[in-house]
Amino acid sequence: MSAHPNGSAGGAIDNAIDVAGLTKTYGSGRGARTVRALDGLDLTAPHGSVLGLLGPNGAGKSTTVKILATLSRPDSGTARVAGHDVVRDPAAVRRAIGYVAQRPVTDPMGTGRENLVLAGRLQGLGARDARQRADELLERFGVAHAAGRLVKTWSGGMARKLDVAVGLVHRPQVLFLDEPTTGLDPEARAAMWSEIERMALGDGMTILLTTHYLEEADRLADRVVIVDAGRVVATGTPDALKDELRGDGVTVDLGDDVAAASAAAVAARVPGVVDVAADGPTLRARADAGATALPALLAALDAAGLGVRAAGLSRPTLDDVYLRHTGRSMAAAHRASAGVEAEEVAA
Amino acid sequence: MSAVTQAALLTGRQARQGARIPVFMVMNLLQPMIWLLLFGQLFRSVIEIPGFAGGADVSYLEYLTPGVVMMTAMGGAAWAGTTFVQDMERGVMDRFLASPTSRGALLAATMAWYSLVGCGQALVVVGVAWLGGARFPGGGAGVLVTLVAVALLSCLFAALSGAVALLTRQQEALIGVSQLLTIPLMFLSSAVMDPALAPDWIADVARYNPFDWAVVVARDALQGFADPGTVWLHLGLLAAAVGVMGALASLAFRAYRRAL
Numbered sequence: 001m002s003a004h005p006n007g008s009a010g011g012a013i014d015n016a017i018d019v020a021g022l023t024k025t026y027g028s029g030r031g032a033r034t035v036r037a038l039d040g041l042d043l044t045a046p047h048g049s050v051l052g053l054l055g056p057n058g059a060g061k062s063t064t065v066k067i068l069a070t071l072s073r074p075d076s077g078t079a080r081v082a083g084h085d086v087v088r089d090p091a092a093v094r095r096a097i098g099y100v101a102q103r104p105v106t107d108p109m110g111t112g113r114e115n116l117v118l119a120g121r122l123q124g125l126g127a128r129d130a131r132q133r134a135d136e137l138l139e140r141f142g143v144a145h146a147a148g149r150l151v152k153t154w155s156g157g158m159a160r161k162l163d164v165a166v167g168l169v170h171r172p173q174v175l176f177l178d179e180p181t182t183g184l185d186p187e188a189r190a191a192m193w194s195e196i197e198r199m200a201l202g203d204g205m206t207i208l209l210t211t212h213y214l215e216e217a218d219r220l221a222d223r224v225v226i227v228d229a230g231r232v233v234a235t236g237t238p239d240a241l242k243d244e245l246r247g248d249g250v251t252v253d254l255g256d257d258v259a260a261a262s263a264a265a266v267a268a269r270v271p272g273v274v275d276v277a278a279d280g281p282t283l284r285a286r287a288d289a290g291a292t293a294l295p296a297l298l299a300a301l302d303a304a305g306l307g308v309r310a311a312g313l314s315r316p317t318l319d320d321v322y323l324r325h326t327g328r329s330m331a332a333a334h335r336a337s338a339g340v341e342a343e344e345v346a347a
Numbered sequence: 348m349s350a351v352t353q354a355a356l357l358t359g360r361q362a363r364q365g366a367r368i369p370v371f372m373v374m375n376l377l378q379p380m381i382w383l384l385l386f387g388q389l390f391r392s393v394i395e396i397p398g399f400a401g402g403a404d405v406s407y408l409e410y411l412t413p414g415v416v417m418m419t420a421m422g423g424a425a426w427a428g429t430t431f432v433q434d435m436e437r438g439v440m441d442r443f444l445a446s447p448t449s450r451g452a453l454l455a456a457t458m459a460w461y462s463l464v465g466c467g468q469a470l471v472v473v474g475v476a477w478l479g480g481a482r483f484p485g486g487g488a489g490v491l492v493t494l495v496a497v498a499l500l501s502c503l504f505a506a507l508s509g510a511v512a513l514l515t516r517q518q519e520a521l522i523g524v525s526q527l528l529t530i531p532l533m534f535l536s537s538a539v540m541d542p543a544l545a546p547d548w549i550a551d552v553a554r555y556n557p558f559d560w561a562v563v564v565a566r567d568a569l570q571g572f573a574d575p576g577t578v579w580l581h582l583g584l585l586a587a588a589v590g591v592m593g594a595l596a597s598l599a600f601r602a603y604r605r606a607l
Binding site: 066069070071072073091094095097099100101102103104105106107108109110114118119121122123124150163166167 | 352353356357359360363364367368434436437438439441442443444445446447448604605607
């Protein structure tokens with residue numbers, strides 16, 4: 001491991017990514033409505049760790065990654081990647097990072113091998129090194145059989161693997177993966193997860209991964225940062241975040257939103273049931289002792305004349321963590337952001 | 348890795364893409380053939396108008412050929428921004444910008460590729476005109492200087508098209524460049540008609556039209572360098588225009604990044 005040239009920069013030496021007080025506002029030309037994408041975001045990722053940036057669409061995940069990858073400039077705040085300031089020394093940051101955007105980063109009219117070799121050479125590898133590294137990555141990601149075919153003929157899962165391979169071609173110190181599995185079928189997603197796990201273990205690279213899949217963050221990330229409306233609302237290891245929530249998760253399916261809202265009012269009065277929220281047609285709550293609280297809750301709902309379709313107890317999930325910190329489930333946040341987009345289109 | 352090497356690598360990418368869709372290049376050549384053979388026939392007798400440049404020594408096909416060479420080059424380069432639009436629609440442009448790839452290399456690669464294509468097409472157009480009976484006393488030197496002018500004109504419009512692509516991020520805007528800009532520029536020039544016989548204002552506009560500068564260079568060079576001073580002056584003007592447009596296009600990268 002080479003010495004860090006900016007080792008004098010205090011605490012930054014221990015962290016591959018160091019972000020403090022980042023703000024970014026987008027002004028939309030017409031209508032003069034400004035959108036505050038980041039509102040004082042802080043995060044750090046130690047060398048060699050996998051940091052999961054979790055949040056619904058519009059939470060500020062992609063904006064954060066774009067600033068860290070030197071594509072976009074923050075309005076205020078500081079960000080250092082691999083010891084270099086992204087605003088003052090973007091060239092040094094660019095040499096140290098790999099960036100896999102949310103959209104495909106490969107050229108569909110080039111073959112898989114051509115894409116990798118060109119990316120390697122643009123990153124400074126010599127012609128032979130680039131070819132060797134391309135073959136190595138094609139093999140490692142299990143797409144060597146398609147290496148000579150134009151990428152436009154590749155399946156979505158294979159093309160996404162190639163995107164990640166392109167980000168890795170120059171062995172970056174820090175890799176940004178912006179929603180690496182969005183749009184993939186479950187099988188391709190599972191394959192991508194294994195790849196990312198292997199990368200994290202083998203290469204000693206720092207990975208920042210954005211996702212709106214809770215199970216993805218749970219499985220891959222050493223530490224999770226939950227972002228909502230441009231701010232960090234919770235941070236910690238997935239287990240620590242879940243452990244903060246005592247007891248069991250209670251879910252009751254009431255069939256429709258109105259019934260769920262009425263049920264929430266009833267449930268709040270049942271002893272031992274806390275953190276009650278209606279999430280669409282589902283009632284969500286927590287209970288210290290689920291096995292005794294659930295029958296009491298069902299009896300109360302029955303007494304109130306509310307029909308129950310299904311009910312269950314679960315160990316806390318990251319979704320419960322998210323609900324706890326933002327007051328809504330990820331699914332509800334997605335519905336809300338989809339609603340806002342529809343409204344903007346209609347306006 | 349130097350920006351020149353990067354530009355060469357990216358030009359190679361453009362060449363591979365171009366070679367994979369040969370139909371575009373064939374289509375690009377179809378149009379000049381129509382100009383050359385149809386226009387050349389239809390307006391054959393305009394040279395008989397008293398006062399037409401060159402008079403009886405120059406056939407209309409010989410007069411028209413440098414015009415068609417430059418129309419082909421300009422028409423092709425006006426679409427140069429398409430690569431940028433496609434790269435921006437995907438995450439390719441963002442990946443380049445987040446890597447040590449120089450913006451100048453991205454721009455230079457597009458300019459170089461369209462210059463090469465323009466030169467190849469110019470040779471075909473001149474060859475077809477020759478088969479059609481046109482003769483060019485300028486010879487090899489005339490063709491060489493014509494190719495320099497083709498390269499400069501291609502660079503100018505490739506930079507313009509790239510800048511429009513970066514600013515608008517829309518293919519539709521490039522249709523605007525190719526339809527609304529290049530067609531008036533063609534007719535406000537000496538490409539198909541001697542401006543001396545057109546209304547004065549057209550001759551005045553043509554004097555400031557970079558497309559006409561390229562036509563003037565090619566025509567004088569192909570016809571035997573009657574006025575070398577004009578050739579050098581207009582090549583210099585074209586080179587300066589390329590410099591200015593190239594600088595504006597680099598600024599357009601900044602505008603694109605601000606929109607991210």
